[in-house]
Amino acid sequence: MNDAVKEMEPTQKLKFYQKGTFTVGNRLVSEADRTVQASIERSNAITCGHRACQGCGEALGARYVVDAAMRATNNNLIVVNATGCLEVFTTPYPETSWQVAWVHSLFGNAAAVATGVAAAMRVKSRSEVRVLAQGGDGGTTDIGFGCLSGMFERNDDVLYVCYDNEGYMNTGVQRSSATPPAARTATTDAVGDEPGNVFGTGKNVPKIAMAHGIPYVATASVADLHDLERKVTKAMSIHGARYIHVQVPCPLGWGSASHDTIRLARLAVESGVFPVFEAEYGVITGRRKIRNRVPVVEYLKLQKRYAHLFKNGDAPRLERLQKMADRNIAEFDLLSHEGNV
Amino acid sequence: MPQHPFAITLDVGSSLANQTGSWRNERPIYVDRLPPCNNACPAGENIQGWLFHAETGDYETAWRVLTQDNPLPACMGRVCYHPCESKCNRADVDSAVGINSVERFLGDQAIKNGWKFEAPKKESGKRVLVVGAGPSGLSAAYHLRRLGHKVVLQDAGPKPGGMMRFGIPKYRLPREVLDAEVQRILDMGVELKLNAKVDNIQETMKAGKFDAAFLAVGAHIGKRAYIPAGEAAKIVDAVSVLRSMEGEEKPLLGRKVVVYGGGNTALDVARTAKRLGASESIIVYRRTRAKMPAHDFEVEEALEEGVTMRWLSTIKRMDEGNITIEKMELDKTGFPQPTGVFETLEADSVVLALGQDVDLSLLNGVPGLTIKDGVVEVGPNMMTGASGIFAGGDMVPSERTVTVAVGHGKKAARHIDAWLNGKTYVPSEKHDVATFDKLNAWYYTDAPGTVRPVLDTVRRQSTFDEVVSGLDETNALYEARRCLSCGNCFECDNCYGVCPDNAVIKLGPGNRFKFNYDYCKGCGVCAEECPCGAIAMVPEEI
Numbered sequence A: 001m002n003d004a005v006k007e008m009e010p011t012q013k014l015k016f017y018q019k020g021t022f023t024v025g026n027r028l029v030s031e032a033d034r035t036v037q038a039s040i041e042r043s044n045a046i047t048c049g050h051r052a053c054q055g056c057g058e059a060l061g062a063r064y065v066v067d068a069a070m071r072a073t074n075n076n077l078i079v080v081n082a083t084g085c086l087e088v089f090t091t092p093y094p095e096t097s098w099q100v101a102w103v104h105s106l107f108g109n110a111a112a113v114a115t116g117v118a119a120a121m122r123v124k125s126r127s128e129v130r131v132l133a134q135g136g137d138g139g140t141t142d143i144g145f146g147c148l149s150g151m152f153e154r155n156d157d158v159l160y161v162c163y164d165n166e167g168y169m170n171t172g173v174q175r176s177s178a179t180p181p182a183a184r185t186a187t188t189d190a191v192g193d194e195p196g197n198v199f200g201t202g203k204n205v206p207k208i209a210m211a212h213g214i215p216y217v218a219t220a221s222v223a224d225l226h227d228l229e230r231k232v233t234k235a236m237s238i239h240g241a242r243y244i245h246v247q248v249p250c251p252l253g254w255g256s257a258s259h260d261t262i263r264l265a266r267l268a269v270e271s272g273v274f275p276v277f278e279a280e281y282g283v284i285t286g287r288r289k290i291r292n293r294v295p296v297v298e299y300l301k302l303q304k305r306y307a308h309l310f311k312n313g314d315a316p317r318l319e320r321l322q323k324m325a326d327r328n329i330a331e332f333d334l335l336s337h338e339g340n341v
Numbered sequence B: 001m002p003q004h005p006f007a008i009t010l011d012v013g014s015s016l017a018n019q020t021g022s023w024r025n026e027r028p029i030y031v032d033r034l035p036p037c038n039n040a041c042p043a044g045e046n047i048q049g050w051l052f053h054a055e056t057g058d059y060e061t062a063w064r065v066l067t068q069d070n071p072l073p074a075c076m077g078r079v080c081y082h083p084c085e086s087k088c089n090r091a092d093v094d095s096a097v098g099i100n101s102v103e104r105f106l107g108d109q110a111i112k113n114g115w116k117f118e119a120p121k122k123e124s125g126k127r128v129l130v131v132g133a134g135p136s137g138l139s140a141a142y143h144l145r146r147l148g149h150k151v152v153l154q155d156a157g158p159k160p161g162g163m164m165r166f167g168i169p170k171y172r173l174p175r176e177v178l179d180a181e182v183q184r185i186l187d188m189g190v191e192l193k194l195n196a197k198v199d200n201i202q203e204t205m206k207a208g209k210f211d212a213a214f215l216a217v218g219a220h221i222g223k224r225a226y227i228p229a230g231e232a233a234k235i236v237d238a239v240s241v242l243r244s245m246e247g248e249e250k251p252l253l254g255r256k257v258v259v260y261g262g263g264n265t266a267l268d269v270a271r272t273a274k275r276l277g278a279s280e281s282i283i284v285y286r287r288t289r290a291k292m293p294a295h296d297f298e299v300e301e302a303l304e305e306g307v308t309m310r311w312l313s314t315i316k317r318m319d320e321g322n323i324t325i326e327k328m329e330l331d332k333t334g335f336p337q338p339t340g341v342f343e344t345l346e347a348d349s350v351v352l353a354l355g356q357d358v359d360l361s362l363l364n365g366v367p368g369l370t371i372k373d374g375v376v377e378v379g380p381n382m383m384t385g386a387s388g389i390f391a392g393g394d395m396v397p398s399e400r401t402v403t404v405a406v407g408h409g410k411k412a413a414r415h416i417d418a419w420l421n422g423k424t425y426v427p428s429e430k431h432d433v434a435t436f437d438k439l440n441a442w443y444y445t446d447a448p449g450t451v452r453p454v455l456d457t458v459r460r461q462s463t464f465d466e467v468v469s470g471l472d473e474t475n476a477l478y479e480a481r482r483c484l485s486c487g488n489c490f491e492c493d494n495c496y497g498v499c500p501d502n503a504v505i506k507l508g509p510g511n512r513f514k515f516n517y518d519y520c521k522g523c524g525v526c527a528e529e530c531p532c533g534a535i536a537m538v539p540e541e542i
Ligand SMILES: Cc1ncc(C[n+]2csc(CCOP(=O)(O)OP(=O)(O)O)c2C)c(N)n1
Pocket: A058, A083, A084, A085, A086, A106, A107, A108, A135, A136, A137, A138, A139, A140, A165, A167, A168, A169, A170, A171, A176
């Protein structure tokens, strides 16, 4: 790089780089401004040969999260994993894809086991070793919810990450309390008066986590790697109970093309279906603004789990889904471009 | 057999043993698609390729990549009508990349820093005569010299540059710039002979022991039209007016100048007349503004400078101090028809800008040539019907622009080189064009184009200072970085980052990436998320 360019650098915002501002890496910015994933030195916490489906969003999301957490903790990390796809596709006995200290517990107790690991580290005075618990939406929002709430309430020193693919994918796509309305699953068939999952059910765990008043809660998307890594890094700089909820598209369960995984995650964010924000001690401190707003149908129509809405031209339900996104946009202030991005 | 703990029967193994590549039915491959700008450039420049270097601030490498195709970037960055920009994919995001302005910046950097062309590594021993030192001849001379041939560049005029000097006004192309770029070509060892009109090509070739010749004499004869005129009427042609601007005696056109025609030359003369002090400079054209062959931005600039236009008018006659024009109207086919309505305009002189003819006298007696519509026919290899005599630029059938001429020079040089070696030059096959739908525009930030500062109108009316000024370092870098790198990997690491299977291997700066087909499942996420369309999915043979 020549001198003139070097001189200009301090005044240049990342925005200056017209291409690669949103890409994983960028040869025009310093190594420090690139993502962990751009580095040849990334730890590749889940290595090749795992048995996730083609285009698996969960495999991708988990590698993003764990690699960033490993970078943030200088590899002093123990991961506790609930039962679910993430455990099954990485670790069919006796093989494993994990390149990190990794414990598999049960479907419902990852948060409790992680609390125990953190306690053990404290007893052994290994303050440098940090604990990350992770699981699917079923393991988090349903069966593991009691353990998780306990971990929050006691403010245990654990980062819990939920990979939300909006259903029990590992056992054949059953409904969970994170399955969105109208989505078809094996247990919410697209038949009858209310085809697919019923409107007005389910729970919003990021907001419930915030209600515990814990130090840090965030949502993140595999479509915005810079934002996701920043949040994991920030979470690892904090002690106490922390929670990150990552939406991870599932080609098999959603009936989408394997190449559309990141595109779907992006459309979920850009339509307002999946609001991306962060909160400290129960108060929202940041939101990722929508760049190019798209109607919800753009997101829905790429997924066969919503095909019934289009086959019969179900305008009322499409309308309700659009309203839900509109409400997210209003509630989290996702459109106006003042304030934090 | 190692001892296992209770209930454990197998050793722990890595999933690397499980080669998931066997699941694949499509495989990703890296491709280089043809950027639309490169595809549109008549000089065949690798625009995306040189912008790639310019955007890191390595202007010298950028200039070296650029000049592999075109030796005149400082000139071209001023006079080219940049068809590249009309095809730029960035226009679909916000506005086209200012390719032409970055080219000019690189050309000016080269002049400022004294960057030189390298002399050829070895001499071929062949001699090539280039007739005409305009853009086409200069380009051919440069490329032939790079290929190791001895080149003699011969021109009828007193100075090199052809129409770039004797046709294009100074306010569009300052002569120092032209001189510097010509000198750099001569410095490679090209011999220049001036005031040396070739009267008979065969004789000149024989006398100089040339193995081949490239003719690019241009079209310097202004077309005349019959206009009934009184004794004292002053009717001149545009080419002579523009040519005399380069001499000691500036043309005397009077206070009221009428220019007849609607092409770029008409505008050049009208704008020149203004600068020479004419109080009125009027363009008379028989069709509408929309039908004018001149480029719209030049019409706009001329209007800003106070040039006036009489569309749908023809000149019927000229008398002392005035002309008679007839109003026209377009018929159903869009052709102008007389209306019988006449008008008188004051005029001290009429300049005819009705097109140019080629002086083909040097070809007299050469057998095998085909001459049609006043120009010489050439084959796909730029060779005329006479073996060893090639031709290009305005004297062959084509669009008459500087850039097309430069392209001809390069193309002819490659064919001449092959011909001299008893071979045929076969251009490498063109890649698919990287059209906008091949890109993932999400990854590009909005960044509007840089507007080049334009000299204020007042100064333009009285001086021959350059009208459009260049970019400085900051905005040139900014402009270069607006390039989307269509169809060519720019090492953004997206494929490396987004693969759920870690099946992309990063090879380090400048070396791009490769796929690890042992583990790639063929999901296609990498291809979908590649910003610039440099990954294609192809069916796996099963
Ligand atoms: C107590 C218990 N009940 C049921 C199961 C069967 N089971 C294994 S994984 C799974 C679903 C996991 O869903 P989720 O947590 O959303 O993870 P995903 O597979 O979708 O990533 C179920 C029901 C179990 N392992 N343990």
